[in-house]
Amino acid sequence: MKKVVEKASTVDEAVDKVVEKYGLQEDEYTVNILEKGFQGIFGLFSKEAVVEVQIKRAYFERRLKEFLKDILSVVDPGVQLSVKSSGKSFFVDVKSENIGKLIGRHGKTLGALQHITMIFLNRLSDTKLNVILDMGDYREKRKKSLEKIVEEAVKKALSEKTKVVLDPMFAFERRIVHKLVKKYKGVISYSIGVEPYRRVVIEYNGSRREGRRKHDIKESI
Structure with a gap:
């Protein structure tokens, strides 16, 4: 690395x-x-x-853990972190009695923390690295929530033959949405806007060939 x-x-x-x-x-x-x-x-x-x-990767794991520990200890001195890595991705799991404060409303604090930790880690490395931060199984819970959001949006797009613009989401959330939309026929999804207000659009596709448009941009975690 x-x-x-x-x-x-x-x-x-x-x-x-x-x-x-x-x-x-x-x-x-x-x-x-x-x-x-x-x-x-x-x-x-x-x-x-x-x-x-x-x-070696052990160095990056330690530095990442120390960096986050210093930040999160302000909210919870007893916060616990575990860091694992595979390839170029580093997975961080956070356990805390104040997990709600650390996640923030709609996961905004979690998203901001992931962003700054990714910047920190990549300044130490010669190659681009990814950080995937999770707290209290937020990602899994959010995935289930997104499944319902996508289901409703797809129903509306198909019944009204229109497009539905979802609320701004983090990159990992948009990626989940795109994967979910692929399961449905007659609709496509793509992202519009710039961070941190980037949104997913689910659009009626009729009988046209399923797939993303030329202006679609591949999402990253």
């Missing part, structure tokens, strides 16, 4: 520079020696050591 090349008089010094700079713990990196270096004779013909330090 991140490789750092460093130079110093010796291999140990080069590694120490990286460890200190990033605050790495012993099990969070591996070292590949590119050049062992040479101190030379009487200061002549010396050559610096060069190392490549590979920062």
Whole structure:
């Protein structure tokens, strides 16, 4: 996820520079020696050591957990977090006695927290990473709620042969809606607007071929 090349008089010094700079713990990196270096004779013909330090996912998991812990502890000092990762996605589960405050109305606080944690994590990495934050099984509960919303919207779009514009949603919610709409015939879905007011439109499609229009934009979690 991140490789750092460093130079110093010796291999140990080069590694120490990286460890200190990033605050790495012993099990969070591996070292590949590119050049062992040479101190030379009487200061002549010396050559610096060069190392490549590979920062492991354990580092990103720890930093992500620490970052969120500092923020959420303001609301609940006893908040508990667990972080797991797979590929380029990091899954964070939060348990708290004040879970309602942390989620916020309509999940707005949860969405904002996910956004800033994703920014934080990607500043540490060389590649783009995803953060999927959940609190009190909010995502599963929200999915069930969205199923009802989509069902009603599809009924209206089909009966009135029109389009229904849903309320603004987070990216992960829009993605769920698009998947749900694909189960129905005669309607399509697409997103309009810009964040944080981006909405899903469910539109009557009649006998036309099912699928998204050219202006549809693929959603991300």
